[in-house]
Amino acid sequence: MSEPSTIYRLPLAAYRVLDLGPGAAARYAARLLGDAGAEVIAVERAVTPRSDAFRQLNRDKLGCVLDFAMPRGAELVRRLAALCDVVIEGFDEAERERFGFGYEALRALRPDVIVTSVAGASADGASATFAGIAAGTAAAAAVCVALLHLRDTGEGQHVAVDAAACAPAFAAPLPSRSQILVDSRLRERRFFEPVSHLEGGVIEMPALLWRLGMTPCHVRLPAPEPGQHNRYVFASLLGLSEEEIAELEAKGIVVGGWSG
Amino acid sequence: MTEPALSELLVVEVGRQVAVRYCGLLFRRLGATVLVVEPPGSDEPSSDLNAGKESMTLDLARPEGGALLGRLAEQADVLVADDSLPAELDCARLSRRNPRLIVTCISGAPLDDAAQRFVGLNAFTATLLPLITMSVLGRGQRIEVDGAECLAAAAMLVGDGQVPLETREPAAGELPFTVEGVVPPEPVSPAGRHNDEIYCELLGLTGDELARLRREAIV
Numbered sequence: 001m002s003e004p005s006t007i008y009r010l011p012l013a014a015y016r017v018l019d020l021g022p023g024a025a026a027r028y029a030a031r032l033l034g035d036a037g038a039e040v041i042a043v044e045r046a047v048t049p050r051s052d053a054f055r056q057l058n059r060d061k062l063g064c065v066l067d068f069a070m071p072r073g074a075e076l077v078r079r080l081a082a083l084c085d086v087v088i089e090g091f092d093e094a095e096r097e098r099f100g101f102g103y104e105a106l107r108a109l110r111p112d113v114i115v116t117s118v119a120g121a122s123a124d125g126a127s128a129t130f131a132g133i134a135a136g137t138a139a140a141a142a143v144c145v146a147l148l149h150l151r152d153t154g155e156g157q158h159v160a161v162d163a164a165a166c167a168p169a170f171a172a173p174l175p176s177r178s179q180i181l182v183d184s185r186l187r188e189r190r191f192f193e194p195v196s197h198l199e200g201g202v203i204e205m206p207a208l209l210w211r212l213g214m215t216p217c218h219v220r221l222p223a224p225e226p227g228q229h230n231r232y233v234f235a236s237l238l239g240l241s242e243e244e245i246a247e248l249e250a251k252g253i254v255v256g257g258w259s260g
Numbered sequence: 261m262t263e264p265a266l267s268e269l270l271v272v273e274v275g276r277q278v279a280v281r282y283c284g285l286l287f288r289r290l291g292a293t294v295l296v297v298e299p300p301g302s303d304e305p306s307s308d309l310n311a312g313k314e315s316m317t318l319d320l321a322r323p324e325g326g327a328l329l330g331r332l333a334e335q336a337d338v339l340v341a342d343d344s345l346p347a348e349l350d351c352a353r354l355s356r357r358n359p360r361l362i363v364t365c366i367s368g369a370p371l372d373d374a375a376q377r378f379v380g381l382n383a384f385t386a387t388l389l390p391l392i393t394m395s396v397l398g399r400g401q402r403i404e405v406d407g408a409e410c411l412a413a414a415a416m417l418v419g420d421g422q423v424p425l426e427t428r429e430p431a432a433g434e435l436p437f438t439v440e441g442v443v444p445p446e447p448v449s450p451a452g453r454h455n456d457e458i459y460c461e462l463l464g465l466t467g468d469e470l471a472r473l474r475r476e477a478i479v
Contacts (some may be wrong), residue, residue, distance in 0.1 A: 011389035024417070035387050056417050128417045131425055134436070137381055142437035144388035145290055149265040149440065151392065159441045167437035171425035172375030174415040183412070185368075191409055206413040210386035213402035215353070 010037020015147065017027050018084040019043065019061060020068075020077065024128035025118040026090035028136030033086070033143060034060030035208050035219070038049055041084070041233060043077060043161070045069060047226040047255055051193040053128050055223040056205050059195060063224025064074065064233040065255035073253045074099045076238065082109040083237055088116045103158040114146040117175050120163035129172060131167035137164050160214040197222040200259070225258035262441035264291025269391075269424070272332055274295065274320065274344030279369045279407060280361035281309035282380030283340050283387070289435055289443050292338075293456060296453045297329065300477055308432040314454040319478050320346050328478075331463055334358045335385075338387055342366045362390050363402040369407035373426045378414075379407040380437065395455040455479060461465030 012033055019030035021040040027042070034040035047065055050055060068074040073143040078100060081087050089101055096102050096117075103115045118139045120131075142159040150156060180186060193207035209219040234240045234254060248254040262446040269292035273284040281296075288294045288311070296310055300317040317323040326346050333339050333354045351363040364387045369379055383405040390401055390418060430436075457463045459479065473479040 009393075011393045014393075022283075022432050028417070032385070047375065053417055053419070128419075129422060130418050132412055133414045133417060134378060135382075138436035139377070141286070141381060141385040141388070142384055142439050144392060145265045145437075145439050147392050149262075150386065151395070155440075157264060159439045160439035161437045167433070168425055168428035169436065170374055170378040170381065171374045171427040172370065172378055172411065173424060174411055174418060176420050177415060180412045180415060183408075186408065186412055189406065189409065191412060206409070209382060209405070209410060209413050210389070211390065211404040211406075212386070213404075214390075214399075215401075215444070 011212070012038035013149075015039070015085045017041070017086040017088060018077075018081050018085065018092070020087065020089040021045075023090040023118070024057060024108035024132035025051070025120075025135040025139065025161070026088050027115075028128065028133055029116065029139035029143065030088045031057055031060060031120060032137065032140040032209075034221075036210075037215070038086070041080065041229070042224065043080075044226070050200060050223070050241070052203070052227075055195075055197065055200065055203055057128065058223035059205070059219050060221050061224060062229035063227065063233060064230045065227040065253070066209070066233075068099055070251075070253050072248070072251075074101070076234075076253075077101065078106065078109055079238055081106050081113065085111070085147070086108075086116060086141065087115045088118065088143070090118045092119070103130060107156065110156070112150060114150065114156045115158045115161045116142060116143055116146075117158070118163060119181070120165075121158070128202035129204065130171065130214050131163050132168040134167040135161050135163035193219055195219050195222050198225050227255055229259045230254060264441040264443055265439070267291035269293065269337045270335060271278060271338040271340060272329075273340050274329070274335045275340075275344045275366070277342045277366065277369050278309065278373050278376035279366045279379040279383060280340055280342050281307055282377045283383040284313060284367070284382040285309050285433065286381070286435070287338070287340075287478070290439075291441065291443055293463070295336075295454070300479055302451060306451055306456050307435060308450045311433050311448050312443060313449070314458065315449045315451050316375075316455050316458045317436060317479050318345070318347075318450040322478050324473070328463065330354065330357065332458075333361055335462060336361060338362045338364065340366070340383065340387070342363045342369060342451070355400065355402075360394070362387055362403065364403045364405065367404060367406045368409070371415045372429070373429075375407065375411055375432070379405065379410045382410045391402075392473070444452065
């Protein structure tokens with residue numbers, strides 16, 4: 001049997017997750033999976049302001065900006081989905097159809113994909129609600145159940161969370177931020193962790209929520225700057241050439257990557 | 261019909277907090293066998309959250325009770341507990357006897373039932389993570405989920421001044437997500453209903469030994 005020191009590998013390190021947003025519930029679900037070690041690629045349809053909530057919701061992710069309202073952008077998202085074990089999306093029915101991101105469409109490209117739909121959540125950029133956080137947590141739970149099913153059977157599936165239906169079961173009074181900031185028990189437990197951002201400096205945010213005894217529990221990545229990982233996504237994963245990427249940028253389908 | 265994803269798991273549940281019970285209920289609805297450890301001689305009616313779980317009684321405050329829980333943990337995949345788990349049954353000791361065991365400890369649980377369910381949902385999700393890699397790692401670990409931290413982390417994202425949602429008590433066994441392969445809603449068993457099966461068949465005690473444990477109010 002291997003020694004504990006040899007298994008410092010995060011639990012979901014073998015999985016890639018495509019996070020299409022929009023909305024805090026889908027983003028939070030993907031964040032939890034990123035915290036647990038999955039490679040999460042967050043797609044922004046357009047550059048989103050880097051608010052405090054954005055940075056918390058999108059840490060432990062890679063990021064690209066891709067306008068999937070345009071047919072060529074949507075096609076690239078579908079090609080990306082075929083390279084991912086899990087897709088998380090928070091679209092309404094009409095958007096999902098319009099973009100071509102429904103379960104059947106994605107399954108045709110990757111038969112064992114796990115598609116996670118989180119309905120009834122708020123739009124990107126808007127502040128998170130507790131309903132969104134509860135729905136995001138439920139969605140992360142559903143993904144983990146689906147990953148176990150995938151491991152045992154090789155089958156993917158469509159899992160779903162309805163924020164409006166599920167969240168009231170968890171609707172609890174929350175402490176105020178000012179209470180939390182001075183809570184000595186939380187400080188002693190190292191509830192906050194400083195995370196250094198490329199732009200925006202060091203921001204203290206809640207550390208990993210679940211403490212696993214045999215894996216390190218730190219934030220691995222700050223939230224991406226706009227398009228920070230465009231090159232990885234479009235060149236390394238999708239195999240597009242420099243010329244093709246330049247053309248997509250010229251058409252505004254890919255929004256230029258952050259370059260320090 | 262799809263086989264529930266967690267059908268192969270044996271989960272032992274210790275603690276009367278809603279967070280622990282809700283976590284255990286999610287395991288049960290996804291197919292796990294869940295053994296609930298309840299204190300002997302309690303008149304309290306069994307909770308709705310125990311639907312479908314197998315109920316046993318055991319006094320964990322007595323040394324022999326602790327030892328029996330240790331034997332049960334040798335056969336389990338997961339132990340979910342709150343701070344009522346006796347300190348001498350620490351994870352290191354349980355893991356020596358069963359290296360594959362995942363021990364999920366829920367600390368700092370809040371008072372409110374809805375908040376407790378939120379903490380239980382977090383604990384359930386956290387417990388699935390090492391299960392996903394179990395076939396690679398071959399060993400369990402200790403997981404800690406703290407109630408105050410779960411709520412504080414949500415509050416730091418949500419911010420002050422939002423109108424709180426109105427809490428709705430979920431129907432018994434209602435799941436917050438839809439996945440393939442779910443156990444249909446089941447009835448609640450009275451406390452100790454499965455003592456004979458668990459002590460005699462699973463742990464291999466004789467009828468006489470179980471009778472003595474009952475006389476001494478350990479079971």
